[in-house]
Amino acid sequence: MKSDLILRVIAKLLMPFTLLFAVYVQFHGDFGPGGGFQAGVIGAAAVVFYSIIFGLPAGRRLAPERLVEAMLAAGVLLYAGVGLAGIALGGNYLDYFVLGADPVAGQHRGIFWIEAGVALTVAGVMLKLFYMFAGRSRDL
Amino acid sequence: MALTVVAMALQRNLFSVVVLSSAYSLLMATVLFALDAADVAMTEAAVGAGVSMVLLLGALALVGGGEAKPLHRPALPLALSVAVGAVLAYGLQGLPAFSDPHAPIHTHVAPRYLKEGPKETGVPNVVTAVLASYRGYDTLGETIVVFTAGAGVIALLRRVRSRRK
Amino acid sequence: MSAIFDHYPYWVTIFLMIAGTYIVIARGNLLKKLIGLAVLQTSVYLLYIAPGKIVGGTVPIVAERFILYSNPLPHVLILTAIVVGVATLALGLAIVVRIREAYGSIEEDEILARDRADGDRAAQ
Numbered sequence: 437m438k439s440d441l442i443l444r445v446i447a448k449l450l451m452p453f454t455l456l457f458a459v460y461v462q463f464h465g466d467f468g469p470g471g472g473f474q475a476g477v478i479g480a481a482a483v484v485f486y487s488i489i490f491g492l493p494a495g496r497r498l499a500p501e502r503l504v505e506a507m508l509a510a511g512v513l514l515y516a517g518v519g520l521a522g523i524a525l526g527g528n529y530l531d532y533f534v535l536g537a538d539p540v541a542g543q544h545r546g547i548f549w550i551e552a553g554v555a556l557t558v559a560g561v562m563l564k565l566f567y568m569f570a571g572r573s574r575d576l
Numbered sequence: 577m578a579l580t581v582v583a584m585a586l587q588r589n590l591f592s593v594v595v596l597s598s599a600y601s602l603l604m605a606t607v608l609f610a611l612d613a614a615d616v617a618m619t620e621a622a623v624g625a626g627v628s629m630v631l632l633l634g635a636l637a638l639v640g641g642g643e644a645k646p647l648h649r650p651a652l653p654l655a656l657s658v659a660v661g662a663v664l665a666y667g668l669q670g671l672p673a674f675s676d677p678h679a680p681i682h683t684h685v686a687p688r689y690l691k692e693g694p695k696e697t698g699v700p701n702v703v704t705a706v707l708a709s710y711r712g713y714d715t716l717g718e719t720i721v722v723f724t725a726g727a728g729v730i731a732l733l734r735r736v737r738s739r740r741k
Numbered sequence: 742m743s744a745i746f747d748h749y750p751y752w753v754t755i756f757l758m759i760a761g762t763y764i765v766i767a768r769g770n771l772l773k774k775l776i777g778l779a780v781l782q783t784s785v786y787l788l789y790i791a792p793g794k795i796v797g798g799t800v801p802i803v804a805e806r807f808i809l810y811s812n813p814l815p816h817v818l819i820l821t822a823i824v825v826g827v828a829t830l831a832l833g834l835a836i837v838v839r840i841r842e843a844y845g846s847i848e849e850d851e852i853l854a855r856d857r858a859d860g861d862r863a864a865q
Contacts, residue, residue, distance in 0.1 A: 508726055702810070
């Protein structure tokens with residue numbers, strides 16, 4: 437599909453908007469529908485779309501496998517780290533009230549980092565799955 | 577939606593089954609949105625119609641399409657599934673009517689989340705508040721499950737060159 | 742008659758569940774079985790979401806103009822279930838791909854026949 441002009445132009449046009457939408461869904465998740473799970477999937481879908489149009493090597497250049505694998509683990513660690521931060525500041529595990537100056541601000545901060553961790557892991561897993569299935573050739 | 581599922585059950589060409597399942601996911605997303613589940617509908621549209629379609633197509637390219645054989649004995653599985661359905665239909669009669677505001681589901685925890693959630697967390701989207709804050713442990717578990725599934729796929733599909741030599 | 746109309750989303754759920762079970766049991770193709778499993782899974786999503794809806798209510802995002810909201814709790818559970826579902830679907834697909842590489846087929850009958858033949862040869 438690399439030679440199709442229409443697909444190439446459309447893909448280049450859509451890519452920034454899809455990624456922007458993923459970021460919007462991530463950070464606007466508190467006020468509208470959205471959050472880490474959706475943002476991760478949408479962000480991964482943007483890269484998958486790009487790799488389908490321009491070929492797998494181009495996609496791998498955009499999001500190298502090493503980075504994707506690191507994202508996979510970093511998300512879970514970030515999530516667990518927020519929980520440990522709660523303990524370090526004198527609360528329970530995953531206790532957000534102690535994270536900020538007042539309880540509501542603490543909740544905000546806790547939810548923000550949790551969602552970031554979820555988005556990282558989900559995006560990483562989705563991309564990695566796509567690479568694994570697409571990168572395997574059919575020969576036995 | 578029901579028609580799509582029936583077509584999926586009957587169709588033998590796996591490629592059309594995959595495309596149909598994607599269309600089915602999209603229909604499912606609209607149904608979920610009509611049931612007021614905006615976050616869920618969004619996820620289903622992105623995951624079901626987008627990512628899982630790509631994954632299924634990727635797997636299809638690896639295993640080859642076309643279901644080889646017709647059904648040998650469709651009667652027994654059909655009877656079994658319908659029997660399961662009959663049991664479910666019997667159980668259905670005990671459920672509260674659809675959209676009954678006095679059903680137990682609406683009177684237990686949900687009112688507290690809806691009333692106190694925005695005040696306690698400062699987040700108007702109650703779904704996000706419950707997901708990340710009240711049920712943080714659940715979500716941590718789910719994230720770990722996703723991570724483990726990803727790791728499992730990596731372990732299964734990673735190329736092992738040395739074994740073949 | 743009202744027993745049918747009071748519960749109509751649940752009837753859809755039951756239909757999807759029957760269809761999913763049927764595909765999983767009756768079809769020999771492993772990929773088809775996985776898709777049937779996915780259909781079964783979506784019927785469970787519906788089973789959870791449908792009771793949470795209140796007619797006249799709105800999406801559970803608190804705003805001043807609304808007082809009636811649908812129940813947010815099932816939404817949270819299903820939201821995570823969908824993402825976990827696709828991850829496990831991918832795991833199943835990976836296993837199917839490996840089976841195809843080991844046996845050269847993804848039809849249940851052929852795989853069982855080959856297993857049996859191997860067993861007989863080992864017994865001799």
